[in-house]
Amino acid sequence: MVSLGSARNSATSLVSVVCTTYNRGAAIRRTLASVLAQSVADLELLVVSDGSTDDTHDHVAAVAERDPRVRLIVIEHGGVPSRAMNAGISAARGDHLAYIDHDDEWTPEHLAVLLRELEDGADLAAAGSTWVDPAGELVSTRPSAALFWHPDIQVINPVFENSQAAHRTEWIERVGPWREEEFGLEDWDMWLRMSDAGARVSTVETPTVRKTMARSNRHRSLPQRHVLELVRCPSVRAAWQAARALSHPTTAARLAEAAGTDAETWYQELAATDRFVFPRGFAPTREEAVRRVPEALRHSRDADRGLEDPVSMRIEPDGDGAVLVQDISCMTAEHAARYARTLRRAQPTVFAIVDEVTADWAREPTASGVRMT
Incomplete structure (x- = not known):
């Protein structure tokens, strides 16, 4: 595993943001820019490349050169996002973890909205979202009911995606790392394990995530067991x-x-x-x-x-x-x-x-x- 960016120090970032990527190229700059533009400045951005073979590394490295909060971590290609997620978490220094997919974007208040919930007692928090197509055109503003939550709802519904969520880092130690499988939804599995362990969940109606929905999205072609x-x-x-x-x-x-x-x-x-x-x-x-x-x-x-x-x-x-x-x-x-x-x-x-x-x-x-x- 190769890591490029600022050297580790004794300071603890308030939020560690993990962004996994594979062959995203120049388009990843929009995602990274939305993280670095957060009103919460005390963050580190861990970009984990799952062995990208295009120029993704060059674009991330260029952003990291201008902003020391960015670190590029390169792992051998495995095709399983959870493996890259766990590599980022292993390098994280923050008290809180947030996630963003490499084709999504946040509004500037996203982390502030989630941190208010975590600081108010939640262990896992999620914000609202809008869906956009690959060209950036609005497809849907997600309805309020999409953020209703209960342990039984979590059993039959993934409820929210990782780009919407943040949680206390300690919960990885409690429930274990993201499950590294080639089938099934890893975020659904993680939120369910947190729910089963008694995590306090809070959701916020404010749509702070622009989620790209495309027919090529991985979840539409996942093998099922x-x-x-x-x-x-x-x-x-x-x-x-x-x-x-x-x-x-x-x-x-x-x-x-x-x-x-x-x-x-x-x-x-x-x-x-x-x-x-x-x-x-x-x-x-x-x-x-x-x-x-x-x-x-x-x-x-x-x-x-x-x-x-x-x-x-x-x-x-x-x-x-x-x-x-x-x-x-x-x-x-x-x-x-x-x-x-x-x-x-x-x-x-x-x-x-x-x-x-x-x-x-x-x-x-x-x-x-x-x-x-």
């Missing part, structure tokens, strides 16, 4: 019939309506508990926030209409039969099992429709099981 079982069928032909039935426009509309109704019911139940987190700025009082949950969820569905990745089903052989499954981006079998249990509890009407519509082709009622591929 775990799947959710929808229907177990006696043959591949029966599984195809079940898939066609579920994909019929009338059934798809029923499922979408049921998903919305189930979400409103489930979120209102969670909102009545102490661990449910509303984003700061969402409502003047908690009572008003609870009342606005259904409205916020409906607004979220409207905002995401047309932006969601299509839900794909596929058929896997199962002895002399077949199973209709969906991929899930969990890193561990334990998480996948919890995902299945929690999802069925959160969406009872949806699963009842699935069982009803596929009954003619099912070998047995779905147990909402999971399996490794």
Whole structure:
């Protein structure tokens, strides 16, 4: 591992920002500039190159030459962002850790917004975001409901991405480093481990992150190791019939309506508990926030209409039969099992429709099981 930049000293930076990159070239300068323009000046920026082969190193080195807060760390290419993330964390000197993807940008107040939450008692904080396309054109301002948080929501939803988040550095020692796997979502796994360990989570409605969303984004092509079982069928032909039935426009509309109704019911139940987190700025009082949950969820569905990745089903052989499954981006079998249990509890009407519509082709009622591929 090669590190270029200012020498290590005894001073502790308030915030260590880790930016992992691979072959980003000159475009990375916009991301680095947004970090260095933060109103919080007491920071170090650790740019970890996963063995870039283009001129990325030259651009980062040029920025580091002008600003000693920047350090370039080069590791052998592995293709797993978590490995680069851990290399940056190992070199970090700050009491707090923040992350930024190499194609995202922050507004100048991003770190200040998150630090206020951490200094107010949170262990993990996340800010709002806007989505932009690769040309920088606005795609969506993320709705408030995207920052609703509860331990059970964390089980079935990644909730926020690493460019939105900051946490106390000590939590890496508590829950371990980022899991270095070629499959699954590493940020989802990390936030879940923090949640399970009792981390206090706070979110802020203010959109301080410009998140680049492109069809080439890594999360859209991640290999998956775990799947959710929808229907177990006696043959591949029966599984195809079940898939066609579920994909019929009338059934798809029923499922979408049921998903919305189930979400409103489930979120209102969670909102009545102490661990449910509303984003700061969402409502003047908690009572008003609870009342606005259904409205916020409906607004979220409207905002995401047309932006969601299509839900794909596929058929896997199962002895002399077949199973209709969906991929899930969990890193561990334990998480996948919890995902299945929690999802069925959160969406009872949806699963009842699935069982009803596929009954003619099912070998047995779905147990909402999971399996490794």
